[in-house]
Amino acid sequence: MCAASNPVAGRDGLAVLDPEEIRRALTRIAHEILERTHGGDGVILLGIPTRGVPLARRLAARIGEFEGLDVPCGSLDVTMHRDDLRLHPARALGRTELPPGGVDGKTVVLVDDVLFSGRTVRAALDALNDLGRPRAVQLAVLVDRGHRELPIRADYVGKNLPTSQREVVHVLLTEVDAEDSVMISGEGGKP
Amino acid sequence: MTDHDSWLIRGVTIPGHSEQPTSILLGGGAVTAIGPALDHPSAKTLDADGLIALPGLVDLHTHLREPGREDAETVETGTAAAALGGYTAVHAMANTDPVADTAGVVEQVWRLGRTAGHCDVQPVGAVTIGLNGARLAELGTMADSAARVRVFSDDGRCVSDPLLMRRALEYVKAFDGVIAQHAQDPRLTEGAQLNEGEMSARLGLAGWPAVAEEAVIARDCLLAAHVGSALHVCHVSTAGSAEIIRWAKSKGWPVTAEVTPHHLLLTDELAAGYDPVFKVNPPLRTEADVAELRRALADGTIDCVATDHAPHPVEAKESEWAEAAFGMTGLETALRVVQRAMVETGLLDWAGVADRMSVRPARIGRLTGHGHPLTQGAPGHLTLYDPAAPAEAVTSAGASKSRNTPFAGMELPGRVVATFLRGVPAVLDGKLA
């Protein structure tokens, strides 16, 4: 397990990424996206609520800075396609907002904060399937914590974070939580 | 079952007689002695320590359903339920099938009662043929029959034609009869389901306005006064009705009235779950009505408690509210409900209960053999009751064939321990003898 540069036992956990590290990770991902999509041609970013959405916007903003390119950005709520609906009370829906061009023929980069079992991404692929036919679908995540239960992998990863199943990874983002941080705490199970 | 068995009831308290426990000796169908240290060589003894003795209860208003609706109740099962409730006489209402509007039917019911033997059955005769409210039934012939009918009622329906009501009131004077009116203006209650008020508005059920009862009572009191004949008002259910009867009595008019146990305890709030076990005619009303009815029974404005025991088969009570039949059973729970509503609240003592549930109903029904206070020489009809029995939840299973009791699951105090009919036990230790 990687120690943070200044480990802070804040909230209930240990900080593994501070704001600076998050910023750098996103900058790198933005560059990687541009590299692998021939300069962002036909790319749209769809954030998975909740925190995938501000991450997608930040990536879109950086791409805009670097290349002067306006990458369409939106959100894709996956609640209705989840495979664990029958295990919990019904969940409130997040917002699905597609950019004006839709997804047909586009390279859709799904953006989420944490990649864990892969089920959320599978649900996102199903949701996307009902919205149109992208040319390609890629995945960008801030943190990959391992323990995949499905054959899903990320194209762009901010940080690889080996964890135990029982640990919980908390991603905090200013737009939602008033600070930027990634933390790990000891209890809990799969999301 | 022999009449010449004597019974010695020891250690019992007779309300209104004395605070001290005493003994009662029954023999030859009558009370032969009352005293603290009685003995008898061959009498069977009953240890009545802690119990009270009431004169056998008399119900002015019961539906035994036979002939015609034997799926709901028979004279056998209904009178068994009555005895278990402490009743030694019940008045069987006329809305059977065929209607009890001839000597033939009333005599049939009377004989069925004698055969069953659990309590005396006094048939009530219909006022109009078929309860149709159009033509008078043969009231005189029914009065002269073996059933000796004195109480006439179209209960279930209202005698709404004022002229017909007048005639009926006048006609029965000839044989000291009394007309018992089911006060319900038919036009104001077309399709009505529940007391008209907040509950009916919220539940979307057609309202049954209090005025539909009160207006008829007011009219009938005036008619009874005008022709000088006896009016009895069935199942009074509203505060307004009680006030009208109080006014009529203050004028010295020959009006009597009854109230059901359920109207002394339950309100229309119970309809919230649309369970038709709470559907009854007249409907359950409000807290304010319950309070006034209790006061009126306490001060004698309302003369007696009458059960309006109305058994119905399961399917008649298991549907949507609007489809379900009106009516609640009540014979087996009446005394316990009255204890909860009137004695525990301090409104009536047990001597008062004896008056309202035995003495007065017998007088109104002209039942000379019943309703005598317990004194030497009185007929041997008595009820032994344990007011201190621990409160128990009412079950819907009982002697009645039907299960539609609104008190199911409710904890009520008291227990009827024994009922004696003409000195012979019909119920012992809470079970049919």
Added chain:
Amino acid sequence: MKRHLISAADLSRGDAVLILDTAEELASLADRPIKKLPTLRGRTVVNLFYEDSTRTRISFEAAAKRLSADVINFSAKGSSVAKGESLKDTALTLEAMGADAVIIRHGASGAAHRLAGWVQGSVLNAGDGTHEHPTQALLDAFTIRRRLMASRGGLGGIRVSSPRVSTVGAGGARGAGLDGLRVTIVGDVLHSRVARSNVLLLSTLGAEVTLAAPPTLLPLAVGSWPCAVSYDLDSELPKSDVVMMLRVQQERMTAAYFPSVREYSRRYGLDAARMARLPGHAIVMHPGPMNRGVEIAAEVADSVRSTIVEQVANGVTTRMAVLYLLLGGTEFPATGVAQ
């Protein structure tokens, strides 16, 4: 735990707003090529309709099918129900068929309540006698919110920072209730399940409701309801943001509720002249079916203020939201104290 939706009183403010917000999200489904979500796949929803109501039944059917549920239609005519099978026996049959939800429309008040006691699944009241019609009130509230609250913005969700994020549809007003809106409901309130549900739901959502009707068509106990009452429609119009017209049945005339259709229409009908007296932004609603010319004039029904057509579309969306929240998970989510 909320298993059924029988009365609008079953819903707290939090519940109601959640349903409206969920409907808001589901509304965009209608614009997509595939108008289907897999969420209720494998669930069986039964439409148990004792009253003829093709419109409502189709609305529920569409809602259930869009969520991939299996729908079974059980209508009274020609079935054992018409031959006198009791509601209880019908309920037991549905249980045996494994219905996850039963949507019931029945002519007797309380039928939905009784059914709920006999089935394991969820019961949705699609209209029982003169008692309630909660999904109608929800679609009415949804319609009102979309038309009149959208400009006030919404709570929660992520703040939009990039202009590149487009909004599908008008966006509604997520998280908002109907606070401060003045709704006038006009017509036969006494016999209207739509009125009962709307009075409860709209006031729960913070609207001020006024009932306008002749005294004979108002319940005697209406004073205990969370609304105002007026016998004079004209005085209410200039203050109303929403006017909701109820259908008036001609049979009420024979029972002396009002002397003639003409007089009713003259005093309580919404004609063009009355419509002109409404504030500029005000909308006109009707649960349908309409008696054109009795409670509502044709030109009013067809005007831009009228939401009658969109109420139909909103009906499917709102019913999808209710079905999802009741059946999509283990139970309807707890929404805690009112937002």
